[in-house]
Amino acid sequence: MQNIKLFIELTRLSKPIGFMLLFWPCIWGLTLSYNFGLSLDIFIFYGFLFFAGSVLMRSAGCIVNDISDKNIDKLVERTKKRPIASGKISIRLGIFYATVLCAIAFLILINFNKFTILMALISMPLAFTYPLMKRFTYWPQLFLGVTFNYGLVLAWISINNDISIIPIIFYLGAIFWTLGYDTIYGYQDIKDDEIIGVKSTSIKFKSNPKKFILVCYLIFIASLILIGLLMKFDFIYFLFLIIPIFHLIFFQIYKLNTSDPISCLAKFKTNNFLGLLIFVNLLIGKIV
Numbered sequence: 001m002q003n004i005k006l007f008i009e010l011t012r013l014s015k016p017i018g019f020m021l022l023f024w025p026c027i028w029g030l031t032l033s034y035n036f037g038l039s040l041d042i043f044i045f046y047g048f049l050f051f052a053g054s055v056l057m058r059s060a061g062c063i064v065n066d067i068s069d070k071n072i073d074k075l076v077e078r079t080k081k082r083p084i085a086s087g088k089i090s091i092r093l094g095i096f097y098a099t100v101l102c103a104i105a106f107l108i109l110i111n112f113n114k115f116t117i118l119m120a121l122i123s124m125p126l127a128f129t130y131p132l133m134k135r136f137t138y139w140p141q142l143f144l145g146v147t148f149n150y151g152l153v154l155a156w157i158s159i160n161n162d163i164s165i166i167p168i169i170f171y172l173g174a175i176f177w178t179l180g181y182d183t184i185y186g187y188q189d190i191k192d193d194e195i196i197g198v199k200s201t202s203i204k205f206k207s208n209p210k211k212f213i214l215v216c217y218l219i220f221i222a223s224l225i226l227i228g229l230l231m232k233f234d235f236i237y238f239l240f241l242i243i244p245i246f247h248l249i250f251f252q253i254y255k256l257n258t259s260d261p262i263s264c265l266a267k268f269k270t271n272n273f274l275g276l277l278i279f280v281n282l283l284i285g286k287i288v
Contacts, residue, residue, distance in 0.1 A: 007097065010066065010083045011059035017269050019058040021181075022148055024275030025174050026050035029155030029167055031282040032227070046112075046158055050151060053108045060101040061127060063094045068131035076192040078261075116158045123150050138204040141186065145178030166230050173223020177271075180216035183209065184252065185268040188261040202258075209258050217248045224278070233285035240284055244277040 012018050027047055034043050066073065066084040073085035083089040109120055127147045133140035149171055156167035179201065186193070186202030187209070193200060205212040224244075228237050251270065257263040 006083050006089055010063060010089055010094065010097065011101075012062045013055075013059065017272050018062070019055045020272045020275060021178075022058045022151065023051050023054035024272075024279065025149040025171075026054060026151035026155045027279055028170065028174075028275075028282055029152035030159065031279060031286060032167065032170065032231070033156040033159040034286070036286055042159075046155070049108050049111055050155060053105050054151065056101050056105040056108070057127070060098045060105070061130075063098040063101070064128050065131040067091050067094050067098075072196060072198060075196050076189055078189055078192075112154075112158045113161050115161050116154055119157055120154055123147070134198045134200060136199070138199045138201060140199065141179050141182040141201045142175070144182055145175035148178050149174035166227055169223050169230070170227050173220045173226075176216040176223075177220040180213045180220070180248075181252070181268055181271045183213055183216070184256060184258075184264050187258040187264045190258075206258075210253050210256065213253055213256075214249070217253065221245055221248065224281075228285060231285060234288045236288050237281060237285035240281050244274055244281065247274055247277065 008014055027050065030043065030046055030050065036043075063084075066082055069079070070084050070091070073079035073082050079085060084091065084094055109117055112120075126143070127150075130140065130143050130147055133143045137143075152171050152174055153163065153167050157163060183201045183205065186200045190200075190202050190206065194203060201212070202209070221241075224241060225238070228241070247270070252267050255263075256267050
């Protein structure tokens with residue numbers, strides 16, 4: 001029982017915000033590419049596969065991150081009790097867990113077409129080198145955005161077996177969404193990070209964080225508008241975009257207090273709700 005508890009703690013399975021932020025871009029891409037005039041069987045099946053893959057890969061990613069950051073986590077108040085940092089789980093066992101999770105994820109991946117499989121495998125090195133970025137650059141959040149939103153492109157390819165400008169625009173916009181929300185998240189640890197010497201956009205833009213986050217979110221909003229135009233969505237799609245736009249600008253930026261870790265975490269977590277709003281918006285655009 002204790003081993004199960006430690007595994008859940010190690011993989012953050014009790015904190016679904018992580019794998020949901022990985023899943024939302026997948027379901028966005030799937031929704032954008034799917035022909036809803038056909039049976040929903042494939043949409044539901046692929047949606048389940050992408051959800052399971054998101055849970056597995058995020059869990060594996062957490063383990064790799066904790067192994068890479070073991071010595072750093074020991075010095076940060078929020079992370080010092082993590083299983084690997086505290087010595088409750090060995091690095092060897094962590095590697096075993098991560099390997100098993102990736103193997104199961106691969107069994108899910110082979111259900112898709114060859115192009116999707118190839119593109120997914122190409123992204124793997126980037127996914128597992130992200131934890132190292134904070135040591136070398138102030139832009140680790142940008143690398144996280146590239147990794148976390150890659151499922152949007154994969155979902156499009158899984159349906160169309162090709163790539164076009166539409167998912168690329170959406171993917172680039174979503175990268176800036178992640179860049180914004182993970183900068184907010186980073187303010188929880190900014191004092192410890194500065195002492196340790198870890199880099200982040202939270203530190204780089206600490207003198208004017210709201211301006212930087214606003215620019216990120218405006219780029220994301222622009223991508224949502226542009227894909228709506230390219231997909232020739234009905235006016236109601238653009239009308240309903242007011243809700244997520246209001247959420248991003250007012251609640252996540254205007255109401256943000258970067259000096260309050262609780263406020264930062266609360267604003268970060270609302271991106272799960274935002275993911276749902278965008279999903280509903282895309283459904284409206286596709287169906288109406």
